[in-house]
Amino acid sequence: HLDDRSARPGALAEAERIVTVAHAEAVERLRADHPALDPDLIGFHGQTVFHAPEKRLTVQIGDGPALAARLGVPVVHDFRAADVAAGGEGAPFVPAYHRALVKAARLPGDVVVVNIGGVANLTRIGADGSIAAGDTGPGNALLDDFVRERTGAAMDKGGALAASGTVDRSILARLMDDPWFDLAMPKSLDRGAFSEDPVKALSTEDGAATLAAFTAETIGKGVAVAGGADTIVISGGGAHNPTIVAMIGAVTGVPVLRASDLGWSGDFVEAQAFAYLAARSLAGLPLSFPETTGVPRPMPGGVVVRSG
Known part of the structure; x- marks a missing residue:
């Protein structure tokens, strides 16, 4: 564990x-x-290696000054530190961009945008302009790890394994039996918060199906906790898993769109978000809000490094 967020012990310096x-x-x-293409500004999130908001500590590796020097372009980095230092969860940070996208798409009613990365998170944009956000639980992480262990493949491509398996309802119920899922938004999770151990005794197909269902059920629970939805939009790697997407529709009973259905770059929403947040950072605008990270007040953030 890291106690000093600027320390890069062991292999971390080389990783950075x-x-x-x-x-x-x-x-x-x-x-x-x-x-x-001549970029005026680069948003550089880096790679999270430690996230413990309860200790007011979050660490992302990535050398902003080195990047700015090499590219000759100003860089905004270290987006999360100010939020965590002020008592926020430090995640999720994409809601400000989700809200801008939903507004531009003129989607009616209450819209929930779900990003399924390693961890899944959502932003609920109410028809009244309200916003709620937080992590929902495991995204692709458990399923990817399980499939990699069993088959050597990086993921359950196209959701094929999960589609051919049967969900073990008793194991799923056990996985869901965690009070964290009932906590109000905002909330955040570390990628390692859950384990695929409960499905280790299952076949590859049934294990994949059960973990996919766990992702879908926790997203459904997250949508309910956030206040419900008229439409759900899925982005991130999980949008390429039709089994998970279909399960989310079944769990929630709500129309589910992929980001690409709206003309959004589903695989690049997070990257675009940090470009958007970099511009907000440069302008001194807030990146996170009480409703998204639990920070006490709308919080600017990011560290700007000039290239000259």
Whole structure:
């Protein structure tokens, strides 16, 4: 565990260098492929390696000054620290962007945008303009880890394994029997908060089905806790798993759209969000709110590094 958020013990220093170089190379490839693209600002979230808001500590590796120096473009990084230091959960941070997207799409009623990454999180944008947000539980993490262990594949591609298995209802009930799921929003989770151990005795297909159902059930519970929805929009890697998407529809009884159905770049919503948040940071606007992270007041954040 890290107690000093600036420390990079052991392999973390090298990991930070690798993360930074990978981001630099990604931007360089983008610029090479799109010569007309001349970015004014880069939002660099980095990789979360430790998140313990109860200790007012969150650590993302990624060297903002090194990235700015290499690319010659101002960089905003370290988005979450101010929120956590002020007593917020430090997550989720994408709701401000979700709200902008939903407003632009003119979706009627109460809309919930669910991002299914390693952890799943949601933003509920009420028809009255209210916002609620938080993590819902495991996204793809448990299923990915389980499938990797069993088959060597990185994920349950197309939800095929889960679709061919049978959900073990007693194990699912046991997984769901955690008071965290009933907590009001906002709330946040570490990727390692849950384990796939309960399904270890099941076949690969049944284990995948049960973990997919766990993701869907916890998202359904999260939607209910947040105040319900007229429409659910799914983004992130989980949007490519039709089994999970269908399960969410079945659990909630609400129409479910993929982000791509609205013309959003479903795989890049989070990346776009941090570009949007970088611009907000530069303008001194809040990135997080009491309703999204539990921070006491709307909170600006991010550290701006000039490239010169």
